[in-house]
Amino acid sequence: MSFELETAKLSDKLRRVAIEPVSRVEGHGKVTILLDDDDKVHQVRLHIVEFRGFEKFIQGRPYWEVPVMVQRLCGICPVSHHLAASKALDIVVGAAQLTPTAEKVRRLMHYGQILQSHALHFFHLSSPDLLFGFESEVGKRNIVGVVTAYPDIAKKGVLLRKFGQEIIRITAGKRVHGTGSIPGGVNKSLTREDRDFLLKDAYQMVSWSREAVQLIKQLHRQNPALYDVFGSFRANMMSLVAPDGGLDFYHGALRARDADGKIIFDQVDYQGYAELLSEGVKPWSYMKFPFITALGEEDGWYKVGPLARVQNCDHIPTPLADAERNELVAYGKGTPLGATLAYHWARMIEMLFAAETIKDLLHDDDLMGDDLVVSGEHQREGIGVIEAPRGTLIHHYRVGDDDLVTMANLIVSTTHNNQAMNVAIREVAKRYLDGKKLTEGLLNHIEVAIRAFDPCLSCATHALGKMPLEVTLQDADGNVLDRLAKIPHGDS
Amino acid sequence: MSGSTLVFGWGNPSRGDDALGPVFVERMQHLESTHPEWGRLDFQTDFQLQVEHALDMRGHSRVLFVDASATCPAPFSLLALSPAKDASFTTHAMTPQALLHAYTELEKESPPPAWLLAIRGERFELGDALSPAAEQHLQAALAWVDNWLTSGIR
Numbered sequence: 001m002s003f004e005l006e007t008a009k010l011s012d013k014l015r016r017v018a019i020e021p022v023s024r025v026e027g028h029g030k031v032t033i034l035l036d037d038d039d040k041v042h043q044v045r046l047h048i049v050e051f052r053g054f055e056k057f058i059q060g061r062p063y064w065e066v067p068v069m070v071q072r073l074c075g076i077c078p079v080s081h082h083l084a085a086s087k088a089l090d091i092v093v094g095a096a097q098l099t100p101t102a103e104k105v106r107r108l109m110h111y112g113q114i115l116q117s118h119a120l121h122f123f124h125l126s127s128p129d130l131l132f133g134f135e136s137e138v139g140k141r142n143i144v145g146v147v148t149a150y151p152d153i154a155k156k157g158v159l160l161r162k163f164g165q166e167i168i169r170i171t172a173g174k175r176v177h178g179t180g181s182i183p184g185g186v187n188k189s190l191t192r193e194d195r196d197f198l199l200k201d202a203y204q205m206v207s208w209s210r211e212a213v214q215l216i217k218q219l220h221r222q223n224p225a226l227y228d229v230f231g232s233f234r235a236n237m238m239s240l241v242a243p244d245g246g247l248d249f250y251h252g253a254l255r256a257r258d259a260d261g262k263i264i265f266d267q268v269d270y271q272g273y274a275e276l277l278s279e280g281v282k283p284w285s286y287m288k289f290p291f292i293t294a295l296g297e298e299d300g301w302y303k304v305g306p307l308a309r310v311q312n313c314d315h316i317p318t319p320l321a322d323a324e325r326n327e328l329v330a331y332g333k334g335t336p337l338g339a340t341l342a343y344h345w346a347r348m349i350e351m352l353f354a355a356e357t358i359k360d361l362l363h364d365d366d367l368m369g370d371d372l373v374v375s376g377e378h379q380r381e382g383i384g385v386i387e388a389p390r391g392t393l394i395h396h397y398r399v400g401d402d403d404l405v406t407m408a409n410l411i412v413s414t415t416h417n418n419q420a421m422n423v424a425i426r427e428v429a430k431r432y433l434d435g436k437k438l439t440e441g442l443l444n445h446i447e448v449a450i451r452a453f454d455p456c457l458s459c460a461t462h463a464l465g466k467m468p469l470e471v472t473l474q475d476a477d478g479n480v481l482d483r484l485a486k487i488p489h490g491d492s
Numbered sequence: 493m494s495g496s497t498l499v500f501g502w503g504n505p506s507r508g509d510d511a512l513g514p515v516f517v518e519r520m521q522h523l524e525s526t527h528p529e530w531g532r533l534d535f536q537t538d539f540q541l542q543v544e545h546a547l548d549m550r551g552h553s554r555v556l557f558v559d560a561s562a563t564c565p566a567p568f569s570l571l572a573l574s575p576a577k578d579a580s581f582t583t584h585a586m587t588p589q590a591l592l593h594a595y596t597e598l599e600k601e602s603p604p605p606a607w608l609l610a611i612r613g614e615r616f617e618l619g620d621a622l623s624p625a626a627e628q629h630l631q632a633a634l635a636w637v638d639n640w641l642t643s644g645i646r
Contacts, residue, residue: 057506057619072506073618075539124543148597154543155598162544176538177505 094376116164123157509613
């Protein structure tokens with residue numbers, strides 16, 4: 001099966017434009033667009049160079065090493081992998097129910113990660129597009145441009161992120177490669193000094209997060225013709241929700257709604273994810289295309305992440321974020337928002353939720369408890385699911401009698417969003433690129449749509465000289481007609 | 493030199509030669525106690541350079557950034573850095589030049605003098621160990637930094 005603009009007829013008669021790699025997203029991504037002589041768009045694809053070595057990297061290791069080593073899969077969200085692996089291995093060590101101290105320390109770590117990740121994404125990766133415009137001067141459209149033009153906004157972004165990093169340092173033991181979460185619990189709790197150190201800034205973070213929500217709402221209000229329409233599409237959505245239907249990033253059961261908001265399934269134990277979800281393959285992409293098995297590949301694809309989560313839940317358990325969620329939901333007038341740029345609005349509501357939750361947790365003395373680990377009857381298989389900054393993250397392990405991992409399966413957030421991102425860029429291509437001479441600014445529209453999902457494409461290496469952005473225009477025979485390159489130390 | 497030197501290595505320790513930055517820092521930390529002539533040092537590592545690292549430069553008299561490079565001449569190259577409003581169109585990661593510029597804007601003062609030590613790497617796949625060539629380049633870089641810290645050569 002094929003979706004609109006996925007596969008062109010007579011593709012050998014068309015020109016090919018490639019955006020490779022997509023900039024300001026993690027890892028390597030490539031967009032190819034096939035155009036005819038009149039610049040009409042016939043095919044758009046987001047290709048993801050997904051690294052399929054995860055399983056090999058993990059297999060054969062002792063299970064207790066896994067929560068630490070999986071952090072090295074991704075330089076952007078190591079804490080998500082750390083915690084998803086820990087949750088899966090909690091099941092393996094017979095510790096489905098943690099002590100209050102262990103669960104709250106992990107929650108604090110996770111909400112700190114959400115806060116810093118969302119702050120980085122909005123203030124430093126997306127705000128250049130949103131504040132300056134998609135077709136603004138390319139040399140200004142980056143974080144340094146934001147720091148220069150909007151120093152106050154940029155500084156708050158830096159300090160929000162720094163605060164989140166401090167939470168990770170204190171709960172995980174180190175800023176990078178922390179060891180705080182272990183199968184069955186945590187290996188340290190907070191001292192009173194740790195708690196007081198974080199608490200002194202916690203209220204300021206709530207205040208700045210509120211301002212960030214107001215900023216994105218203001219941008220939305222100023223240009224509804226853009227924000228309501230850009231990359232808009234209908235899709236199912238999936239996320240974890242708490243038992244009462246509330247938003248919860250750390251734990252819950254799976255829920256999915258359709259594009260009209262109707263429940264598809266609810267409160268499904270994620271230990272059964274394999275029966276619920278399937279993964280389609282396409283010959284042109286290394287990354288799989290997950291879908292809800294019962295609905296089939298054509299109708300069962302879905303989106304995850306902030307816009308899915310905020311609309312999939314029934315409420316947010318903190319007052320300020322809940323009020324903001326109500327406003328977002330009301331904006332949809334009874335139908336879930338499908339506009340890609342609404343991801344930013346939802347993301348800032350989530351950042352506010354994270355800041356409020358952190359502040360509340362820091363008033364909970366359980367964080368300083370000393371009952372850290374539980375264990376029970378060991379199992380040979382465990383599944384852990386967490387709502388990572390970019391969406392639902394699934395870790396699934398089997399462990400042999402020798403305690404070595406025999407099977408690992410990871411479904412990362414970006415894989416869940418694979419079809420949704422492809423649909424989003426096709427909508428953008430149809431609306432903004434069709435029939436026009438391509439410019440860097442127009443091509444950036446495609447990247448803006450991808451960036452809204454904050455994809456973490458391959459957790460790739462970043463070494464100097466490894467990641468230029470290159471746009472190549474080729475004819476049907478593959479001859480290079482034009483080339484535009486952006487490199488880290490200069491303009492295009 | 494008064495004040496401390498910040499040595500900041502970045503890269504993913506599990507991606508082959510991408511580990512050169514963090515491993516360089518690790519080796520220096522191991523050697524530090526036997527080299528009092530190096531002066532006061534602070535160390536930091538991370539997967540990538542991020543904007544909040546601008547704040548980590550506060551209070552240091554100079555900064556040595558260390559990263560793997562797929563393109564520099566072997567065994568390593570040294571570049572004196574200036575703040576630059578470059579595009580940094582490289583995913584979530586920033587360049588050290590852009591980081592220095594962010595420092596200037598955030599702190600309203602010039603950043604400490606900074607250099608980039610780029611060590612040549614050859615392979616960058618997940619699960620790879622440091623390649624033999626990268627290990628040789630690393631040894632050369634460590635010999636250089638000993639001289640650099642001891643003599644103050646820039």
